[in-house]
Amino acid sequence: MTRLLIVDDDEDICTQMKWALGRDYELLTVGDGADALAAFTAVRPTVTLLDLGLPPRPHEPEEGLAVLSAILALDLLAKVIVVSGQNDKQNAIRAVGAGAYDFLCKPIDMDELRLVLQRCVYVAELEQEYRALQHTVRADSFEDMLGASPPMQAVFDFIRKVAPTSAPVLILGESGTGKEMVAQALHLRSQHAGGPFVAINCNSIPENLLESELFGHEKGAFTDAHTQRKGHIETAAGGTLFLDEIGELPVPVQVKLLRFLQEKCFQRVGGRQEIQSDARIVAATNRNLQESAASGKFREDLYFRLAVVVLKVPPLRERGDDILMLAKAFLHNYGGEHAKPGLTFAPDVLRALTAYRWPGNVRELQNRVRRAVIMADGKRVTAQDLEMTDTLSILPPQTLKEARETVEREMVKEALRRHMGKVTAAALELGVSRPTLYELMEKLGIVRESS
Ligand SMILES: Nc1ncnc2c1ncn2[C@@H]1O[C@H](COP(=O)(O)OP(=O)(O)OP(=O)(O)O)[C@@H](O)[C@H]1O
Ligand SMILES: [Mg+2]
Known part of the structure; x- marks a missing residue:
């Protein structure tokens, strides 16, 4: 049965409610703010019916409003219906402004109450389903790419959407942001996933060879063409051809590629025969191609x-806590590779990692962590190991309180992540009570869903 918490110091009203609602709801009644919070924390009612006028000042709304905001601090989506005196509609409206779901004025019309409750329970259940769904859908990774931050989640959503179409995709992003990984994910999520993924870097192949690399050549097409050879557009048939650094493509090859994109066919160098390929083209550049055009x-x-x-891949510095998630994942991987398991970052390193601008993005992070693993003595990776003492030195000094909060925030987030947002399990692991963990989360501004 749906749980209902009734907070009212008037015993007559509580009795009246029991009569009217006892059959449809599991009721719990309390008479003051402190009991209300304890009961809310303990039973997590679907809906709380809250009298605004509570002791010690039953004729003022302050106590009720304080209870309201305390409940919402515990659960932002908590459903609270406030009940106010007849002449107190103003405050009831204030309460709705502060996050209450709805309000009712005394004397309470029981039919109206039932209706409001039904609707409220319906909304609460929908939200709960949605939250549960979000948890399963919003994983921290996608096709080997790590990322929980909103910009990376947007990238993942985008890939889910465009991968199944066969349209060409242009991936933009600074160097080392993961453009090739995105191209691979596009391939793996496409109808061509069973086919080959062929990647070529237009910058690393000499200009005079690029055309035949891409389109192949017939025997005798040029001096070194001793045999006929297939190009990458042909070998990528049924799959994806990833053209990295497309901005470096010489103009004659650009013309030929354009024709292929328009007509799906091409000729090998030195050949006349029209050859077809259904390879999907995904290109990437860290240049401003629009400007070059x-x-x-x-x-x-x-x-x-x-x-x-x-598709724009965001720079690492715009990915918030993803930086730490990636750093830890790399630390774990390289620690394993170099037989140094159990390494952790020193707390001040965490600040440096988030403050640094990461011009080389994920690749730079990867390289720094790899090096640090090799350099680290003992279990702690220091700023020195990461060659980040410069970054650390320009950060404002931290107070003891800030340092403590940094560590607390890290530990609470980690525990919640490990237990998929389950507060009870996380509290157990951290050795604190559930209410204490809720308090900590509130103090540190940690939202369960995004952790
Ligand atoms: N989201 C991510 N999660 C985990 N690893 C990542 C992520 N993004 C990038 N990497 C890793 O970082 C490195 C660089 O990625 P990738 O080669 O895809 O980037 P790029 O944008 O193509 O770089 P460049 O501009 O240098 O060509 C790779 O080793 C890749 O595995
Ligand atoms: Mg690349």
């Missing part, structure tokens, strides 16, 4: 063909 360095028509769908 505008200034004539890159063909505008090709740009528009490639950029039907554009």
